[in-house]
Amino acid sequence: LAKTTQPISMDSYEGQEVNITCSHNNIATNDYITWYQQFPSQGPRFIIQGYKTKVTNEVASLFIPADRKSSTLSLPRVSLSDTAVYYCLVAPMDSSYKLIFGSGTRLLVRP
């Protein structure tokens, strides 16, 4: 499985756009990139998944450059409730898809 590297923590203010970048230099051809969010004492929550270029949903955007060695999760206009840990995961889709979580990025949104 591809190793991922992301910042340990980030600070932001309400209303700002937050971009969290994840490095995955040894990503394989059949790997997908998935981002999750976790609040304290809650289960992880799926945010977005992509393979290449840009993916957008109602919550976030995911930017993946052509070489796919990194990806950036973009959260538009964050609020206090976006304070959470964000995980970048890289893995192939196969018959027994398992999520391997790293330490994630702890995002603190200040008023």
Added chain:
Amino acid sequence: EPEVTQTPSHQVTQMGQEVILRCVPISNHLYFYWYRQILGQKVEFLVSFYNNEISEKSEIFDDQFSVERPDGSNFTLKIRSTKLEDSAMYFCASSRLPTGEQYFGPGTRLTVT
């Protein structure tokens, strides 16, 4: 919006006792998973389950652990003889397809004394 549910929310047990953690996955999902998170640590994969069989299990998932789908709605994790180090938050997850888009339950906090 459909959700994964888990019971109980908190279970306290003595070392050596058996516990069963219960999950009700989202109804049209076919792939089921258990993860655990020791306080302050990473979320760890335990086991994946599809078509009434274990698809994959981690090194953590030893002979003390078992999973079962006893009926069309429940998915259980049994720990036969709990140890202190089994104290953790246990999350059940399900997905419609074998993808990274998994839906997690709220977790069961297991405390072994």
